[in-house]
Amino acid sequence: MGKYAIRRTLLFIPTLLVATILVFTLFWIVPGDPALAILAGGEGDTGSVSPEQLRQLRQALGLDRPIYVQYASWLANVFHGDLGTSLWYKTPVWHQLKDRFLVTMELAVMAIVLAVGAAVPLGVTSAVKQDTGLDYLSRIFSSIGIALPTFWLGILIVYFLAYFFEWLPPLGYATVWDDPLLNLQQLILPALTLAFNDLAFTARVTRSSMLEVMREDYLRTARAKGLKELRVVGRHALKNALLPVLTVSGYQFARLLGGVIIVESIFVVPGMGTLLIDSIIHRDFIVLQAIVLLIAAVVLILNLMIDLTYGVLDPRVRYQ
Amino acid sequence: MTGFRFFTTLLLLTMIAMVAAPSGAQTPSPEGQTFTFPWPPDWVARGKYQKMVLRGITGFNPGQWDVHACGTLPDCLMPASPQFNGLVYHNPVNPDEIVCDLCESWTVSRDGRIYTFRLRQAQWHDGQPVTPEDIKFSLDRIVEPGAIRVRTGVLRSFYEHQSAQVVDDKTIKVPIKFASPLFLENLASEYMKMYPRHVAQKLSPEDAQKPGKLIGSGPWKLKEFKPNISIEYVRNTNYFKKGLPYFEGMTFTIVRDYNRRLAAMQVGQAHTTEGPTIGSYGNEDPLRMQRETKGRVRAIYIPEAVQTYLVFHMNKPPFQDPRVRRAVFLAVDRHELVKIVRCVDTFGCYGSVGTFLPNKGGKSVESPEDLAQAKGWRQPKDADLAEAKTLMATAGYAHGFKAMLNLNNVPLVVRSGEVLAEQLRKNLGIDLTLEPVDRATTVDRIIRGTHHASLDSSGVIILDPADYLNQHFLVIGGQKNPDSWRHPRLADIAQAQAKELEPLKRLRLFKEAVEILRGGESHVVPLSWGSSGGMMDYRLQNFHVPGSEQIVKHFEHIWWDPEAPLPRN
Numbered sequence: 001m002g003k004y005a006i007r008r009t010l011l012f013i014p015t016l017l018v019a020t021i022l023v024f025t026l027f028w029i030v031p032g033d034p035a036l037a038i039l040a041g042g043e044g045d046t047g048s049v050s051p052e053q054l055r056q057l058r059q060a061l062g063l064d065r066p067i068y069v070q071y072a073s074w075l076a077n078v079f080h081g082d083l084g085t086s087l088w089y090k091t092p093v094w095h096q097l098k099d100r101f102l103v104t105m106e107l108a109v110m111a112i113v114l115a116v117g118a119a120v121p122l123g124v125t126s127a128v129k130q131d132t133g134l135d136y137l138s139r140i141f142s143s144i145g146i147a148l149p150t151f152w153l154g155i156l157i158v159y160f161l162a163y164f165f166e167w168l169p170p171l172g173y174a175t176v177w178d179d180p181l182l183n184l185q186q187l188i189l190p191a192l193t194l195a196f197n198d199l200a201f202t203a204r205v206t207r208s209s210m211l212e213v214m215r216e217d218y219l220r221t222a223r224a225k226g227l228k229e230l231r232v233v234g235r236h237a238l239k240n241a242l243l244p245v246l247t248v249s250g251y252q253f254a255r256l257l258g259g260v261i262i263v264e265s266i267f268v269v270p271g272m273g274t275l276l277i278d279s280i281i282h283r284d285f286i287v288l289q290a291i292v293l294l295i296a297a298v299v300l301i302l303n304l305m306i307d308l309t310y311g312v313l314d315p316r317v318r319y320q
Numbered sequence: 321m322t323g324f325r326f327f328t329t330l331l332l333l334t335m336i337a338m339v340a341a342p343s344g345a346q347t348p349s350p351e352g353q354t355f356t357f358p359w360p361p362d363w364v365a366r367g368k369y370q371k372m373v374l375r376g377i378t379g380f381n382p383g384q385w386d387v388h389a390c391g392t393l394p395d396c397l398m399p400a401s402p403q404f405n406g407l408v409y410h411n412p413v414n415p416d417e418i419v420c421d422l423c424e425s426w427t428v429s430r431d432g433r434i435y436t437f438r439l440r441q442a443q444w445h446d447g448q449p450v451t452p453e454d455i456k457f458s459l460d461r462i463v464e465p466g467a468i469r470v471r472t473g474v475l476r477s478f479y480e481h482q483s484a485q486v487v488d489d490k491t492i493k494v495p496i497k498f499a500s501p502l503f504l505e506n507l508a509s510e511y512m513k514m515y516p517r518h519v520a521q522k523l524s525p526e527d528a529q530k531p532g533k534l535i536g537s538g539p540w541k542l543k544e545f546k547p548n549i550s551i552e553y554v555r556n557t558n559y560f561k562k563g564l565p566y567f568e569g570m571t572f573t574i575v576r577d578y579n580r581r582l583a584a585m586q587v588g589q590a591h592t593t594e595g596p597t598i599g600s601y602g603n604e605d606p607l608r609m610q611r612e613t614k615g616r617v618r619a620i621y622i623p624e625a626v627q628t629y630l631v632f633h634m635n636k637p638p639f640q641d642p643r644v645r646r647a648v649f650l651a652v653d654r655h656e657l658v659k660i661v662r663c664v665d666t667f668g669c670y671g672s673v674g675t676f677l678p679n680k681g682g683k684s685v686e687s688p689e690d691l692a693q694a695k696g697w698r699q700p701k702d703a704d705l706a707e708a709k710t711l712m713a714t715a716g717y718a719h720g721f722k723a724m725l726n727l728n729n730v731p732l733v734v735r736s737g738e739v740l741a742e743q744l745r746k747n748l749g750i751d752l753t754l755e756p757v758d759r760a761t762t763v764d765r766i767i768r769g770t771h772h773a774s775l776d777s778s779g780v781i782i783l784d785p786a787d788y789l790n791q792h793f794l795v796i797g798g799q800k801n802p803d804s805w806r807h808p809r810l811a812d813i814a815q816a817q818a819k820e821l822e823p824l825k826r827l828r829l830f831k832e833a834v835e836i837l838r839g840g841e842s843h844v845v846p847l848s849w850g851s852s853g854g855m856m857d858y859r860l861q862n863f864h865v866p867g868s869e870q871i872v873k874h875f876e877h878i879w880w881d882p883e884a885p886l887p888r889n
Contacts, residue, residue, distance in 0.1 A: 030761065031757075031760075031761040031764040031765060031768075031770075032758075032760030032761045032763070032764040033760075033764075036760055036763055036764055036767075037760045038383065038384065038390075038391075039390075039391045039468070039470055040391065040392070040759075040760070040763040040799060049391060049470060049763070049767070049798050049799045050797060050798035050799075051767065051797055051798065053468050053470060053798075054767070056468055057468060060525075060526075088383035089383055089530075089547055090383075090526060090527075090529055090530050091530070096547060100548075155579065158579065158580060158583050159579075159583070162583040162586050162587050163586075166586070166587045166588075167587060168583055168584065168587050168589060170589070171377070171573040171575065171584060171589050171590070172549060172550055172573055173546075173549050265576050265577045265580075266577050266579075266580060267580070268573070268574075268575050268576075268577070268580055270546070270547075270548045270549045274548050274576060275547075275548060277576070278381050278547075278548060278576075281758065281759075281760070282383060282760075283760055
């Protein structure tokens with residue numbers, strides 16, 4: 001298992017490199033550059049920018065160098081532990097990223113905990129009570145959850161709260177250490193929004209996996225031995241049904257990191273999602289590259305952890 | 321002095337006085353005409369200080385804090401401005417008028433070429449006094465040769481680098497290249513801020529753009545800028561304008577999502593938007609909010625603040641042909657466009673067909689009667705369309721052509737593009753394909769001339785008809801004149817109006833400029849003027865709508881009246 005983990009970890013490097021090269025290339029294909037965003041404004045009103053001013057600023061920012069030189073220079077800095085300086089904010093990227101990363105991770109963890117915490121009991125109940133009213137209700141709920149786009153649900157929540165209750169989560173941001181209650185107020189609604197879709201999907205996977213396991217011979221044997229139904233379901237069925245749920249949850253968590261981009265904007269959460277949007281608007285490719293690198297690393301680590309957990313849950317799984 | 325010379329001098333001084341039209345006490349003296357602005361003016365005592373934080377929302381995440389260098393309103397000027405003062409500025413309670421900010425008086429020499437400013441007793445945020453050396457340093461920094469000066473570079477036309485002279489510890493003499501009605505107008509721009517020499521001269525251009533590096537003398541000190549979260553200011557307790565500002569602090573929360581900003585105003589999470597700003601609320605939403613909150617949220621609009629226009633790219637056919645440009649100029653039905661794009665049945669219109677040059681600062685070049693007769697504007701369109709079709713036929717495009725239109729993906733701009741495309745298809749057979757993209761890409765495409773035409777918009781910067789000429793014809797080859805279109809007489813007029821002190825003669829020059837532009841052969845076709853909108857809690861008092869969204873950005877004059885009566889809708 002150790003060798004397997006090391007081999008997988010080493011594979012991270014080419015994967016990350018390819019991801020950064022892809023983003024870098026795509027970024028330079030898109031028209032506009034940081035100098036233009038700085039002088040002409042990323043949005044809104046613009047000045048009367050002259051080509052001479054643009055040339056001057058591009059030179060100052062090092063944007064007049066060939067693309068491969070810029071990439072190599074960025075990569076060399078990364079290998080030295082320096083993610084670079086934001087072209088828009090003029091501050092080290094890491095300063096921005098570390099706070100934002102924690103906010104996004106907190107939001108994503110809250111969402112996945114909410115989703116899995118509700119989805120597993122819902123899926124299990126639905127499977128155990130197959131073809132009853134409870135099962136139908138649970139399936140309708142799941143279908144709605146899967147069908148509703150996350151951004152739309154977020155907008156609906158904001159709209160209804162503002163229009164009917166004249167209340168919205170407080171603006172600004174407080175860390176969980178500074179003010180846990182305020183932090184909860186600010187994050188609970190975006191977490192619920194993010195969780196809803198995952199909850200529905202995970203509940204469906206749990207249900208079908210449970211239904212499959214519950215038809216296995218060993219469960220009939222367990223019941224024949226006189227074990228209580230709760231023990232049969234909880235100990236024998238659920239443990240074996242959880243493997244696909246775990247795979248799905250891992251995938252969902254990685255997907256959440258993408259989903260936060262819109263939800264963070266709607267609920268004014270200062271996480272990596274909003275930073276990502278800003279870096280695209282401002283053509284701040286230094287920040288964008290760092291975010292991509294970080295998200296890719298998190299997803300790779302997550303996948304590895306899930307793979308390694310298989311072995312713990314199912315001793316039959318062996319690592320080659 | 322002979323009678324004739326005395327009379328001419330008196331006449332010249334009167335003209336300069338008329339152009340500046342300040343409300344301060346005016347005193348003729350042997351040196352010239354002096355305008356004095358004693359502190360405090362009447363309105364200051366009416367305000368009420370509240371130990372509270374003014375809560376605002378903004379949709380922008382600033383990245384530039386050096387207003388001398390930067391080029392944009394929301395990303396730079398809006399957040400930076402409250403920290404600084406200018407030498408002069410637009411009176412916040414009567415925004416068409418220019419009054420002293422850091423100065424307490426100015427004297428214009430008899431020939432109109434030397435301005436002598438006497439400073440108030442003011443301090444920078446670090447406690448150091450504001451000196452004439454600081455003012456000289458700031459003026460020289462603004463016009464620094466070779467430095468990037470997107471908005472402030474216009475001062476180079478008037479002020480020669482290093483030419484100001486410190487007279488004594490309170491007085492500075494600023495010679496200008498020629499007597500001009502536009503010098504003070506440009507100096508009053510919010511971008512022409514004064515910086516402390518002992519701080520600014522140590523900063524590299526890059527460091528100066530970082531938040532909090534540059535300090536000012538303004539009503540607010542920057543407490544903290546949290547990217548994508550908030551911009552926090554604290555009251556400058558040592559502000560030289562005693563009694564101001566009226567709040568303990570000011571926090572602008574950065575809310576990128578438009579609907580979330582509206583919701584924040586609706587539930588009372590914010591007292592104000594950042595003020596009217598281009599593109600933010602230039603539609604019926606502020607009035608809708610006013611109605612839905614039963615008047616708690618007040619809608620504010622700057623009428624005719626932003627002009628939307630079509631830019632022809634003349635680097636390729638068909639718009640390199642002046643006949644085709646004129647045909648399009650004539651064929652656009654501006655009245656229909658405004659009605660569809662900028663009017664809503666319930667709330668009325670948020671724009672107008674407008675004029676070529678902005679009618680701002682009490683100066684009007686084109687009257688409504690004149691406009692009603694003007695080609696391209698007049699109704700019905702029959703005669704204009706007939707001429708446009710003839711022009712297209714003589715240019716070899718009797719059946720029209722296909723072309724690509726570059727435009728921003730903001731809904732209002734896209735709607736304008738759609739209406740324009742339909743009009744040109746119907747009237748001239750021109751088949752426009754719309755390619756909406758984000759702002760940076762739109763500008764990039766304009767500069768590189770990748771499309772046949774672009775739809776762009778621009779706000780009024782100075783309250784003078786010259787603003788239009790400055791923006792579109794002063795910078796050659798840039799975003800607003802990508803193919804360097806020139807007209808010899810128009811260039812002469814642009815120069816002449818800046819030197820013309822007699823208002824009537826200046827007006828005649830502008831009228832002549834309009835006649836040339838109405839020929840429809842330039843690179844730019846005005847389509848409509850739009851309002852710039854914002855929202856404020858009804859308890860915020862003393863806000864006076866300025867003529868441009870680029871001025872009155874100090875937030876020093878507004879106060880909170882908890883007992884203000886709720887206005888009726």
